[in-house]
Amino acid sequence: MLTKNQAIVLSKLKYRDNDLIVKCYTQERGIVSYILRGAVKSKKGNNKTVYFQELSQLYLEENFKPNRSLQNIKDIKFSYIYTSVHTNVFKSAIVIFLAEVLSNALKEEEKNESLFEYLEVTLQYLDGAEHYSNFHLLFLLKLTRYLGFQPENQNTDYPYFNLESGVFEVNNNGFYSISGHNLTLLKRFLGINFDDLLTVKINAKQRHEFLNMLLYYFELHLEGFKKPKSLQVLNEVFH
Known part of the structure; x- marks a missing residue:
């Protein structure tokens, strides 16, 4: 089910070669962990790690499945861009x-x-x-x-x-x-x-x-x- 959520990044962990597991505190569901496949690929425009610095504030479009321990993100953008x-x-x-x-x-x-x-x-x-x-x-x-x-x-x-x-x-x-x-x-x-x-x-x-x-x-x-x-x-x- 595609839903929208806001999130604050708590931690990230590299998984396998190119994947990330990101733990967030979200507005709608409290603690949620996401898996981002290919997030650390170095191809131009494809590196998503910039979104997952500590305590970054994000808007997420997620494919949420209640019984899954690692959720998937379809789209992501900053909800607030830090300056300092x-x-x-x-x-x-x-x-x-x-x-x-x-x-x-x-x-x-x-x-x-x-x-x-x-x-x-x-x-x-x-x-x-x-x-x-x-x-x-x-x-x-x-x-x-x-x-x-x-x-x-x-x-x-x-x-x-x-x-x-x-x-x-x-x-x-x-x-x-x-x-x-x-x-x-x-x-x-x-x-x-x-x-x-x-x-x-x-x-x-x-x-x-x-x-x-x-x-x-x-x-x-x-x-x-x-x-x-x-x-x-x-x-x-x-x-």
Whole structure:
């Protein structure tokens, strides 16, 4: 059945000599994997790999069959053309990192239009942003809302936050309790939107520590979630 869909590319894998398997988050069906036969042929005008850079935003005409694990694409074009996220080395590092996180975190093969819109809008924001060194921190924190483990935004005056329960607490409950600078940053990020990121002033060490805390929070709440391999490159770029 030929249907139309919008998609955000999460990952791609070369298959055999000329084929690609592409994993996408789609507007209509959540996670979908596609096989593109002959996608990496080098003939002029026939190389389709340009469409499948990390987090590219696409319009697809697909031949969708519900019982098939790998779907086919009949036609493809960009739904949004980035101007900087794949050419700016700093933004590119963020995009590669976030694509790996999303590929690891998103599993559902069902429609979630609000999550798709969040990804679409925030990535377009990153493309046009002039100040973005903390973008990935707020992106991940706001992503928790759509994944079902958003930190509560009550009792933020309490001196501890429990990573396991996701709530602020009066007492230190051991290994999962955070305080100090990470707690201060968490409270700050919970109270802002992307347009306010410029007001958050932190150094590379603080950014690194807060990101590690966020990733551990994901590990606690998402079964099978692993720290992205691209984290080291991201940290080096923003050192």
